[in-house]
Amino acid sequence: MIDLDMRLLRSFVSVAAERNFSRAAERLNCSQATVSLRIKSLEETFGHPLFNRGYHLVELSAAGKEVLPQAQLILDHHDALIDKMRSGNVAGTVNLGIAEDYGEPFLSRLMRVVDSSFPGIELNVICQMSIRLQKLLESRKVDLAIVTLPNQNDHSTLLSRPKLVWVSSRDYVVDRKKPWPMAFYAEGCAFRAEAVAALTEHGHAYREVLTTASGEVIKSAVSSGTAITVMAEGTIPPGFSVLPAKTGLPDLPHSCIQLVEREDGLSKAAQQVKASIMKLLGPAYM
Amino acid sequence: MIDLDMRLLRSFVSVAAERNFSRAAERLNCSQATVSLRIKSLEETFGHPLFNRGYHLVELSAAGKEVLPQAQLILDHHDALIDKMRSGNVAGTVNLGIAEDYGEPFLSRLMRVVDSSFPGIELNVICQMSIRLQKLLESRKVDLAIVTLPNQNDHSTLLSRPKLVWVSSRDYVVDRKKPWPMAFYAEGCAFRAEAVAALTEHGHAYREVLTTASGEVIKSAVSSGTAITVMAEGTIPPGFSVLPAKTGLPDLPHSCIQLVEREDGLSKAAQQVKASIMKLLGPAYM
DNA sequence: AGCAACAATTGGGAATCTTAATCGTGATCG
DNA sequence: CGATCACGATTAAGATTCCCAATTGTTGCT
Numbered sequence: 001m002i003d004l005d006m007r008l009l010r011s012f013v014s015v016a017a018e019r020n021f022s023r024a025a026e027r028l029n030c031s032q033a034t035v036s037l038r039i040k041s042l043e044e045t046f047g048h049p050l051f052n053r054g055y056h057l058v059e060l061s062a063a064g065k066e067v068l069p070q071a072q073l074i075l076d077h078h079d080a081l082i083d084k085m086r087s088g089n090v091a092g093t094v095n096l097g098i099a100e101d102y103g104e105p106f107l108s109r110l111m112r113v114v115d116s117s118f119p120g121i122e123l124n125v126i127c128q129m130s131i132r133l134q135k136l137l138e139s140r141k142v143d144l145a146i147v148t149l150p151n152q153n154d155h156s157t158l159l160s161r162p163k164l165v166w167v168s169s170r171d172y173v174v175d176r177k178k179p180w181p182m183a184f185y186a187e188g189c190a191f192r193a194e195a196v197a198a199l200t201e202h203g204h205a206y207r208e209v210l211t212t213a214s215g216e217v218i219k220s221a222v223s224s225g226t227a228i229t230v231m232a233e234g235t236i237p238p239g240f241s242v243l244p245a246k247t248g249l250p251d252l253p254h255s256c257i258q259l260v261e262r263e264d265g266l267s268k269a270a271q272q273v274k275a276s277i278m279k280l281l282g283p284a285y286m
Numbered sequence: 287m288i289d290l291d292m293r294l295l296r297s298f299v300s301v302a303a304e305r306n307f308s309r310a311a312e313r314l315n316c317s318q319a320t321v322s323l324r325i326k327s328l329e330e331t332f333g334h335p336l337f338n339r340g341y342h343l344v345e346l347s348a349a350g351k352e353v354l355p356q357a358q359l360i361l362d363h364h365d366a367l368i369d370k371m372r373s374g375n376v377a378g379t380v381n382l383g384i385a386e387d388y389g390e391p392f393l394s395r396l397m398r399v400v401d402s403s404f405p406g407i408e409l410n411v412i413c414q415m416s417i418r419l420q421k422l423l424e425s426r427k428v429d430l431a432i433v434t435l436p437n438q439n440d441h442s443t444l445l446s447r448p449k450l451v452w453v454s455s456r457d458y459v460v461d462r463k464k465p466w467p468m469a470f471y472a473e474g475c476a477f478r479a480e481a482v483a484a485l486t487e488h489g490h491a492y493r494e495v496l497t498t499a500s501g502e503v504i505k506s507a508v509s510s511g512t513a514i515t516v517m518a519e520g521t522i523p524p525g526f527s528v529l530p531a532k533t534g535l536p537d538l539p540h541s542c543i544q545l546v547e548r549e550d551g552l553s554k555a556a557q558q559v560k561a562s563i564m565k566l567l568g569p570a571y572m
Numbered sequence: 573a574g575c576a577a578c579a580a581t582t583g584g585g586a587a588t589c590t591t592a593a594t595c596g597t598g599a600t601c602g
Numbered sequence: 603c604g605a606t607c608a609c610g611a612t613t614a615a616g617a618t619t620c621c622c623a624a625t626t627g628t629t630g631c632t
Contacts, residue, residue, distance in 0.1 A: 001296075002368050002372075003291060003292035003293045003296060004292055004364060004368070005289060005290075005292070006289035006290055006291070006292075010287075020578080020579095021579060022577085022579080030621075031622050031623075032578080032579075032580095032622095033581080033621075033622060033623080033624095034620080034621055034622070035579095036579060036580060036581085037580090037620085040580085045368070045371075046368075046371035047372055048371060053578095053579070053580095054629090055578090055628075055629045055630060056577070056578075056629075056630065058578090058579085063371065066371075067371065070366070070367045070370075070402065071367070073363055074360060074363045074364055077356060077359055077360045077363065078360055080356070081353065081357070081360065082288050082290070082331070082332075084352070084356075085331075085332035085333065085334060085349065085352075085353065086288075086331075086333055116356065293589095306609080306610095307609075307610060307611095308609065308610080316590075316591085317590070317592075318591095318609080318610075318611095319590075319591060319593095319610090319612080320590055322610060322611060323590085324589095339609095339610070340598095341597065341599070341610090342598075342599065342608075342609075
């Protein structure tokens with residue numbers, strides 16, 4: 001019978017996330033040698049290499065791709081158990097806002113973790129545009145919000161700085177002579193604002209083929225090949241592709257995803273939810 | 287950040303199952319001291335005792351009751367991952383028969399484990415009475431069957447020997463003057479056969495109030511208080527109670543739950559399913 | 573060639589795990 | 603009662619494992 005130490009799985013997940021042993025080691029607060037040995041030990045007990053080591057890249061092997069989701073699942077349950085036991089029984093309602101233009105593959109993970117870690121916490125999620133969420137924060141309708149916010153302050157924590165990119169369907173071909181056909185979120189979307197600014201500065205004509213408040217509508221417009229849009233790198237759904245710089249489209253800046261909290265302080269429950277979000281999304285974690 | 291070793295959780299689950307540190311140690315192939323220290327370490331990292339130690343009993347504390355299901359879940363996923371990685375990609379269909387009078391709280395666990403351990407295996411479960419399953423085994427309609435079978439043979443493995451007990455609703459009162467009112471599975475059920483044998487030898491009059499092929503029907507008859515039946519100790523549903531010896535009912539023997547396999551050999555896939563069953567139910571495991 | 577980046581390896585010291593032996597405490601029995 | 607038993611806690615020492623700093627090896631870049 002084989003019993004793994006969670007440190008092995010955690011190291012594996014970190015390396016998979018960083019695609020770099022040394023950076024994973026920093027994140028894990030241990031030496032690079034340790035990470036190397038841990039991965040080796042995992043690979044030996046599994047009997048398959050987990051990474052393809054290339055000259056200047058490390059990528060998941062086929063076996064590694066199979067292991068990753070399950071390793072993450074195990075770690076999530078493990079961490080949830082520990083949080084639950086060490087934090088006493090916090091209870092209460094927490095309202096969490098999420099900017100609707102920000103991809104939410106992490107949402108199901110967050111809800112599962114909160115659910116099993118803190119059965120006493122009732123988590124409500126509200127999807128709105130960033131500026132609306134700011135209002136809700138001020139009026140204390142939400143306790144925490146994940147929004148696009150350029151400037152840091154006392155009540156916000158940086159979660160990530162994904163680069164914004166132009167996205168089209170795979171078969172879309174840029175025609176430089178015509179105005180670029182854009183599909184945007186309705187006014188108020190931070191990504192849209194960045195995109196418009198970049199286009200204006202660049203000077204090329206463009207037209208807003210579509211303006212909507214629905215992410216699904218944008219996706220269908222883009223996948224039909226009649227429009228392009230802007231997204232955060234790393235949140236691009238399958239079937240879409242990033243338009244490279246050589247197409248002539250202007251370069252876009254990095255966005256700034258922050259976790260903002262209400263200014264009059266967080267309840268115990270909201271603090272736990274914040275910690276869970278930081279664990280799933282924060283830079284220093286997995 | 288805290289990272290547990292699976293050995294800690296496994297020890298916890300074993301002690302919880304055995305309610306005895308020394309026996310858990312045997313099962314884990316380590317010394318009693320080790321188990322004691324592991325539990326202590328877990329309790330310290332959680333900040334709560336996991337067991338109430340009485341002098342001749344060990345029982346789960348409130349905190350322990352919370353931890354147990356999650357610990358089991360984590361271990362299941364962990365073991366599934368390891369099995370998957372170490373066993374290559376076995377694939378195929380496996381037909382598993384389960385005696386329908388045997389409680390199946392383990393079925394969902396088994397299916398989950400097989401599913402994530404061996405995505406290539408298609409597991410079909412057939413619930414039938416033990417004798418029917420024997421026929422299906424002979425005609426090779428099922429590969430494996432969990433049945434009540436008194437005598438061991440080359441193609442069977444003992445899973446457990448639960449004591450059979452008389453069961454009634456909580457408010458049922460035995461009236462020794464009247465014939466005992468029995469609710470039984472239809473002819474062919476091994477438990478029924480044992481019960482009838484014991485009653486016949488004992489000599490007290492009884493009548494078969496109900497004979498059915500449905501476990502649900504038996505349960506409702508018993509819960510109404512008009513009948514009593516026979517079950518394996520440990521599979522008694524909530525709301526029912528065991529009739530003690532002093533009620534005058536005859537003592538019942540131990541049953542014999544075995545895992546029987548088809549005689550012409552198991553496929554790779556069926557072997558893996560067998561291993562999973564043994565891990566979940568077998569005597570030497572959890 | 574020289575350098576930079578990065579993972580693998582190595583050797584030894586530190587931390588941890590395991591165990592046999594022992595102890596303490598109730599229960600049981602003559 | 604006192605002896606004994608069952609069982610978990612504790613302890614001390616030995617075995618094992620883990621971890622890190624330093625080094626090596628490989629590859630791409632200039």
